[in-house]
Amino acid sequence: AQSVTQPDIHITVSEGASLELRCNYSYGATPYLFWYVQSPGQGLQLLLKYFSGDTLVQGIKGFEAEFKRSQSSFNLRKPSVHWSDAAEYFCAFLSQGAQKLVFGQGTRLTINP
């Protein structure tokens, strides 16, 4: 079945530390991949997306993600987190020809001062 998995429900990092949030997908071909962020009381905001081409994509707020076909992964990274990055992060994919985004369960990020 087509699905996306975020193995980490909750991650805590210190401000200024690096961050990597994991995302794995299950699909026979290359999907379209997305990372969204949801701050408390807010809607979802698109951080970045991958359709094709360069497997390292840059997003807003200093985030980047790398598509690795061999590992069926699309992990989100940031070299140095800020307190304002505390939020829920969702990985999502869209199978080619489909019409709906399939979301992972989300990873809640807490930042220690």
Place this chain on the structure above:
Amino acid sequence: GAGVSQSPSNKVTEKGKDVELRCDPISGHTALYWYRQSLGQGLEFLIYFQGNSAPDKSGLPSDRFSAERTGGSVSTLTIQRTQQEDSAVYLCASSWPGQGNTEAFFGQGTRLTVV
């Protein structure tokens, strides 16, 4: 409008009552989506509209749930005879024509509480 607008932002209803949730998409977006986010859960797809038609209703959890879209714009999600398990945040999203939902813009959601 400037973004996807959902109303009400919060709704408390008694079990067994009907509720209507409204979504006003970004002007010009022909694709519209409803998702449900239960406490501690991911986003569950409910229904997708292209224009006024709904080619994918596969996520509606029961026949108590229905949705319509008129004029290719505003959409209403109706839940009849609400149950406590319907308590969740209901999110609406819209996207540009010609791109499917390759970049969906989300509203801030309606938090529904069934007591």
